[in-house]
Amino acid sequence: MVVDELTEDAVDGLFHALADPTRRDILRRCATDEPSVSRLARGYPMSFAAVQKHVAVLERAGLVTKQPRGREQLVRTDTDAVARARQALDDLERTWRGRVDRMSALLAPGTEPERENPTVSGTG
C-alpha cells in the first residue's frame, strides 16, 4: 500500500488540504467532472493563480491528479482516497450503533444484567 509509506509531512499535508472550504469544493467538482484548471478558476471569485495554488495543494496531498490535455491540465479527484475515508468512518459508525444498542439493552428495566452463571455459549 502506498499509504503505509505516508510520512508525517504527507499526513499533515492531507489535513491541511482538506481544511479549506474552497479546496473541499474543488474536490467535489472534480469528483464528478474533469475540468481544466482555467475552467475551474472561472467558478470562484478569485484569481486564476489562487485557484491554481489550491489545486497544487490538493495534488501534493494525493487527493487530485492532473492530466495534461493539449495546453491544458485536467483536474480529477482521486475517488479512492475519498472512498477509503468513507469506509473507515462507516465502519466506526456501525461499531458505535452496536455499542449504543447494547447500552440501552443493559439500561432497560427488568433486564438487570446480573450474571449469576458464567456465559455458556461461545458468543459471550
Added chain:
Amino acid sequence: MSITSVDTDYENLTITLIADFDASIEQVWDLWSDPRKLEQWWGPPTHPATFEKHELTPGGKATYYMAGPEEAMWGAWQITAVDPPTSLEFINAFADKDGTPVADMPIFTVKVRLTERDGRTRMEMHERFESRQDMEMMVNMGTIDGLQQAVSQIDGLLA
C-alpha cells in the same frame, strides 16, 4: 432506538453520535465506570471485551482484550480527562498483551459527555481518527466483516 443522531464527517474524519437513554446520568455513567458493565457492551458479541485494568483518573489507563473466534485483540485507553458522572475523554489505541500501545495500529480520540434532558440522559460521543494514516490502517485491518456480523446478532437480540 436510543440513537438520536449520527454525524459522520468524512473530511475531518470524525463521528459525532447523540443517544438518549431512559435512565439517570448515574446509570449511564456506570456503564462506563464499572468495568464489569463496560465489558457487556464495548465489544461486539463475536469479540466480548474483558477489562484487566480500569483507572478512570486523568493520566490513568484502562486495558482490555477482546476474545474472538480466531484471535484476541488487545486495546488500551489513556485517560486524558474525567469528570464523573458527566464527562470522559481518552485516547484509544490497539495494544500488545502488556497493554503497551502498538505503534503501527490506528489511534482514536474519544470524548463522551452526559447531560440530563427531560428526565432522560443524553450521551454525546465524539470520536476522531488521530490522523488520516490511522484511518487508512483501520480500513486495512479487515475487521469489517466481524463488525457487520456483530450488528446482525444485536438485531437478533433486540427482535
